[in-house]
Amino acid sequence: MKKLLFLLVIILLASCKAKVNPVEKPGKTLGLTAEEAMVVSARKEASAIGLEVLKNGGNAFDAMIATEMSLAVCYPFAGNLGGGGFMVYRLANGETGTLDYREKAPLEASKTIYQDENGEVISEKSKVGAMAVGVPGTVAGIFAVHERFGSMPMAELLKPVIALAEKGFVVTARQAETLQRYRDIFVEVNQDSILFSKDFAEGDTIKNLSLANTLQRLAENGRDEFYSGPTGEKIVAYLQKHNGIMKMEDLEQYEAQWRKPINVEYKNLNIISMPPPSSGGIVLGQILKMIEDYPIDEYGHNSVKSIQVLTEAERRAYADRSFYLGDPDYVDIPVDSLLSKEYSEWRMKDFSFSGATASSQLDHGVIPGYESMETTHYSIVDQSGNAIAATTTLNGAYGSKLYVSDLGFFVNNEMDDFSAKPGVPNMFGLIGAEANSIAPGKRMLSSMTPTIVEKNGKLWLTLGSPGGSTIITSVLQTILNVEEYNMTMQEAVNAPRFHHQWLPDEILFEPNAFSPDILKSLQDKGYHIDEGESTIIGKVDAIRVLPDGTLEGGADKRGDDTAVGF
Numbered sequence: 001m002k003k004l005l006f007l008l009v010i011i012l013l014a015s016c017k018a019k020v021n022p023v024e025k026p027g028k029t030l031g032l033t034a035e036e037a038m039v040v041s042a043r044k045e046a047s048a049i050g051l052e053v054l055k056n057g058g059n060a061f062d063a064m065i066a067t068e069m070s071l072a073v074c075y076p077f078a079g080n081l082g083g084g085g086f087m088v089y090r091l092a093n094g095e096t097g098t099l100d101y102r103e104k105a106p107l108e109a110s111k112t113i114y115q116d117e118n119g120e121v122i123s124e125k126s127k128v129g130a131m132a133v134g135v136p137g138t139v140a141g142i143f144a145v146h147e148r149f150g151s152m153p154m155a156e157l158l159k160p161v162i163a164l165a166e167k168g169f170v171v172t173a174r175q176a177e178t179l180q181r182y183r184d185i186f187v188e189v190n191q192d193s194i195l196f197s198k199d200f201a202e203g204d205t206i207k208n209l210s211l212a213n214t215l216q217r218l219a220e221n222g223r224d225e226f227y228s229g230p231t232g233e234k235i236v237a238y239l240q241k242h243n244g245i246m247k248m249e250d251l252e253q254y255e256a257q258w259r260k261p262i263n264v265e266y267k268n269l270n271i272i273s274m275p276p277p278s279s280g281g282i283v284l285g286q287i288l289k290m291i292e293d294y295p296i297d298e299y300g301h302n303s304v305k306s307i308q309v310l311t312e313a314e315r316r317a318y319a320d321r322s323f324y325l326g327d328p329d330y331v332d333i334p335v336d337s338l339l340s341k342e343y344s345e346w347r348m349k350d351f352s353f354s355g356a357t358a359s360s361q362l363d364h365g366v367i368p369g370y371e372s373m374e375t376t377h378y379s380i381v382d383q384s385g386n387a388i389a390a391t392t393t394l395n396g397a398y399g400s401k402l403y404v405s406d407l408g409f410f411v412n413n414e415m416d417d418f419s420a421k422p423g424v425p426n427m428f429g430l431i432g433a434e435a436n437s438i439a440p441g442k443r444m445l446s447s448m449t450p451t452i453v454e455k456n457g458k459l460w461l462t463l464g465s466p467g468g469s470t471i472i473t474s475v476l477q478t479i480l481n482v483e484e485y486n487m488t489m490q491e492a493v494n495a496p497r498f499h500h501q502w503l504p505d506e507i508l509f510e511p512n513a514f515s516p517d518i519l520k521s522l523q524d525k526g527y528h529i530d531e532g533e534s535t536i537i538g539k540v541d542a543i544r545v546l547p548d549g550t551l552e553g554g555a556d557k558r559g560d561d562t563a564v565g566f
């Protein structure tokens with residue numbers, strides 16, 4: 001009997017120990033852990049509603065719909081009905097895919113609409129007001145997800161979201177600060193006060209009854225409510241009142257597209273990411289391929305040598321981005337060549353640790369044959385092991401600043417992601433060329449990089465970030481932090497980041513996060529340093545699957561981001 005008791009105690013102790021993640025070394029800071037399912041997003045309300053859907057028996061796609069719409073309610077800075085996005089998924093059986101619900105240029109748009117009679121770019125025209133607005137894709141996106149993968153009725157998924165809009169959400173300190181910053185612009189652009197131009201302070205509650213009504217109509221009437229019904233008519237009427245060019249025909253023709261993901265092997269990882277019209281997957285893949293042969297783990301995290309290797313690979317990949325990438329429905333993109341090992345090795349041939357390559361000396365490669373946090377990302381893993389990574393955007397903060405009061409949402413300024421003129425930078429400083437020029441019905445190039453990573457064939461990470469052009473390098477560094485520097489998910493997300501994008505020729509560092517000695521060494525080697533005073537780079541929300549199957553969340557400390565799970 002005593003022996004049996006002893007055996008039981010040993011078994012009990014062993015199983016308790018297994019729950020404490022034996023893979024983690026002492027001293028590591030784990031993010032929130034959960035046994036079954038997890039949602040990580042920019043707002044606790046959105047994460048909680050997504051998780052509630054999972055608890056009620058919904059799958060990751062049901063939770064995606066509820067989370068995406070909840071962000072539109074409580075995070076109007078970037079969450080949206082008037083914007084677009086991308087989703088990457090991996091089913092529990094290993095099948096992968098992506099959904100492109102990116103905005104499109106209206107049919108009346110043309111290559112030079114943002115240029116004056118002298119061919120000079122009128123910068124504000126693609127950024128603020130009705131001319132900046134691309135045909136929204138988010139609503140088409142959630143209905144496409146629902147049709148293919150949804151397991152619960154749309155009305156049930158939208159119910160808690162409508163309740164949130166009716167009951168209201170509490171303004172955080174960060175939110176109060178951004179709302180204050182944009183109040184006057186909202187009134188100016190809308191030529192009237194709007195819900196969000198009121199003087200909100202931290203702790204206030206914002207109810208959005210117009211948005212609750214819009215969501216209720218979507219629940220009752222489906223996708224057509226937005227793309228050919230009264231909601232669409234109201235959007236078009238508002239944009240036309242403000243001298244826009246969007247018509248009902250633009251909405252009627254809009255379709256979200258299922259696309260094959262970009263797959264890149266990096267050591268024993270398989271990176272599954274977004275294909276064009278996002279540049280995310282290709283640029284991320286190119287950088288990983290270019291750095292693969294350098295022992296950056298031995299160089300050390302954020303050491304001079306590892307910063308050099310990443311910077312030089314980023315410089316080369318972003319130069320290629322500017323030349324080759326655009327909407328794949330309009331331009332041929334040499335995807336396989338850009339991601340090939342031979343090309344990557346050739347591209348890094350002229351790099352030496354002795355000094356920086358000048359971007360002015362570097363063009364896009366030849367193939368044979370700053371910013372802030374406007375976008376938002378969320379990651380979900382459900383209890384069956386299905387995973388999604390979704391990034392959604394209005395482009396700039398609150399998009400074009402145009403707010404359709406009757407409907408309760410802002411509309412995007414995504415047209416600025418096109419190249420208004422070759423060589424002229426957009427709001428992220430990105431330079432484009434013919435591949436990303438404007439054409440009717442074309443999708444503008446994006447940097448959004450929702451990404452899922454498999455390790456040894458199994459689901460390992462799901463992650464993504466806002467941050468315009470810095471999205472790709474934020475995702476890159478987060479993956480490397482876990483893989484090469486043995487960080488937990490939370491540590492990897494919190495670690496200081498830097499960014500280079502070919503032009504401007506400078507490395508952007510998060511302020512006060514890198515030692516002066518490191519910055520000085522880089523300067524001595526000819527690198528231009530920009531330690532942006534208040535710039536944060538990316539805001540990554542991620543989930544990692546630990547070897548024992550436990551989920552670990554990484555909710556970025558740079559925002560109000562929250563991981564929840566059960």
Ligand code: GLY
Pocket residue numbers: 375393394395396414417445446447448468469
């Ligand atoms: N609007 C930011 C992006 O799509 O890259």
